[in-house]
Amino acid sequence: MIKQEEIRISTGGRGTYDLSRQVxxxxxxxxxxxxxxxxFICHTSASLMICENADPAVMRDLETFxxxxxxxxxxxxxHTAEGPDDMPAHVRSILTQTDxxxxxxxxxxxxxxxxxxxxxxxxxxxxxxKVLLTISGE
Amino acid sequence: MIKQEEIRISTGGRGTYDLSRQVxxxxxxxxxxxxxxxxFICHTSASLMICENADPAVMRDLETFxxxxxxxxxxxxxHTAEGPDDMPAHVRSILTQTDxxxxxxxxxxxxxxxxxxxxxxxxxxxxxxKVLLTISGE
Amino acid sequence: MIKQEEIRISTGGRGTYDLSRQVxxxxxxxxxxxxxxxxFICHTSASLMICENADPAVMRDLETFxxxxxxxxxxxxxHTAEGPDDMPAHVRSILTQTDxxxxxxxxxxxxxxxxxxxxxxxxxxxxxxKVLLTISGE
Numbered sequence: 001m002i003k004q005e006e007i008r009i010s011t012g013g014r015g016t017y018d019l020s021r022q023v024x025x026x027x028x029x030x031x032x033x034x035x036x037x038x039x040f041i042c043h044t045s046a047s048l049m050i051c052e053n054a055d056p057a058v059m060r061d062l063e064t065f066x067x068x069x070x071x072x073x074x075x076x077x078x079h080t081a082e083g084p085d086d087m088p089a090h091v092r093s094i095l096t097q098t099d100x101x102x103x104x105x106x107x108x109x110x111x112x113x114x115x116x117x118x119x120x121x122x123x124x125x126x127x128x129x130k131v132l133l134t135i136s137g138e
Numbered sequence: 139m140i141k142q143e144e145i146r147i148s149t150g151g152r153g154t155y156d157l158s159r160q161v162x163x164x165x166x167x168x169x170x171x172x173x174x175x176x177x178f179i180c181h182t183s184a185s186l187m188i189c190e191n192a193d194p195a196v197m198r199d200l201e202t203f204x205x206x207x208x209x210x211x212x213x214x215x216x217h218t219a220e221g222p223d224d225m226p227a228h229v230r231s232i233l234t235q236t237d238x239x240x241x242x243x244x245x246x247x248x249x250x251x252x253x254x255x256x257x258x259x260x261x262x263x264x265x266x267x268k269v270l271l272t273i274s275g276e
Numbered sequence: 277m278i279k280q281e282e283i284r285i286s287t288g289g290r291g292t293y294d295l296s297r298q299v300x301x302x303x304x305x306x307x308x309x310x311x312x313x314x315x316f317i318c319h320t321s322a323s324l325m326i327c328e329n330a331d332p333a334v335m336r337d338l339e340t341f342x343x344x345x346x347x348x349x350x351x352x353x354x355h356t357a358e359g360p361d362d363m364p365a366h367v368r369s370i371l372t373q374t375d376x377x378x379x380x381x382x383x384x385x386x387x388x389x390x391x392x393x394x395x396x397x398x399x400x401x402x403x404x405x406k407v408l409l410t411i412s413g414e
Contacts, residue, residue: 002276004241034280035410035412036314036412038239038241040239041250042248043253044190044250045190050320051369055355055357057354058366060354060355061352061353061354061355061366065352065353069345076203079193079199090190090196090200091203094187094189094200095371098238098253099239099240103314105408110408111318112317112319112320112406115374132243134241136174136275138278140413140414142310176312176377176379178379178386180386181388181390182388182391183328214344216337217334217336219331228337228338229338231327232325232327232338233372236376236391237376237378270381272311274311274413
């Protein structure tokens with residue numbers, strides 16, 4: 001059995017957005033008990049990750065780390081058509097994930113206690129983001 | 139239904155190679171309408187990524203970024219048997235992807251408008267690379 | 277057909293642990309000939325990767341690289357509740373993989389000659405880690 005569902009996220013600009021509830025809800029609705037839940041973001045300047053879901057300082061520290069590793073406006077970047085955060089958004093995306101696969105067990109994504117599913121918006125301006133879920137199994 | 143297909147890429151050395159057309163062609167040939175297309179590179183010194191497919195400057199900037207983050211010949215590396223680009227190629231590979239999963243919808247990979255599928259050759263010399271596609275679904 | 281199996285790894289602290297044998301054994305036991313083997317680590321401070329399996333210097337160099345990129349005790353990190361390696365462990369995890377998908381062909385993971393499957397423990401203290409395998413196909 002395979003179910004596909006599209007979800008739309010309105011981001012308020014750079015930052016992380018917890019998708020765990022929406023993804024778990026889609027798995028529940030699918031009626032699939034054992035299998036996989038695939039999460040795909042249809043963009044190259046926002047990405048996905050599994051990360052610690054308890055302390056908000058983790059998300060702030062991730063942002064600090066990325067801002068240091070891939071600074072906006074770095075003169076080494078030539079792809080700047082959409083501004084100083086354009087190329088850094090692509091680099092941040094390739095350093096994290098465009099797709100995630102989560103095991104489904106007993107009708108839900110078998111995440112560890114501290115694991116959350118996040119969309120990471122890398123552009124500074126708000127964007128509409130499309131995420132495609134594919135849930136398969138028995 | 140599951141179909142597997144091997145594709146061979148002759149790289150001309152370090153750089154990115156667009157696989158989108160070959161992957162979409164394999165999905166079309168599979169006859170699968172809804173499901174997943176898995177792309178796996180059978181190497182540890184070349185990798186895969188989804189990235190922006192419109193402006194060639196993006197690929198040049200990615201290369202500039204990686205060359206700065208993981209410089210060839212960095213004296214901290216001891217695994218240098220195959221030359222100054224040997225260990226950097228492994229590091230670049232673990233920072234990007236060895237496998238990608240792409241949702242199949244309406245008989246094709248449901249990529250976003252600006253998403254392309256790339257093989258990134260990290261060795262400076264030309265190589266023969268093997269990519270294994272597994273397409274599954276209904 | 278879908279089979280799930282949990283494996284437990286006792287790590288001795290920071291370092292890499294080769295899971296290739298255990299994963300291949302699980303695929304063999306599953307009786308699945310063609311399909312996918314998904315490997316998921318249920319943690320956010322240890323991760324997974326496919327890397328070169330022949331020269332132990334590769335693992336040492338990877339550790340050296342990460343220690344330089346994401347130094348323990350970096351004052352930019354504020355999430356330090358569990359010590360100087362707490363936030364670096366989360367960053368190292370998001371730069372590598374929480375899940376891997378491996379193609380199954382002829383009853384085994386179709387890894388390239390030099391590819392091994394590794395768990396990378398990022399915390400300095402020993403930990404018990406849970407890895408969930410989902411093997412599907414025909």
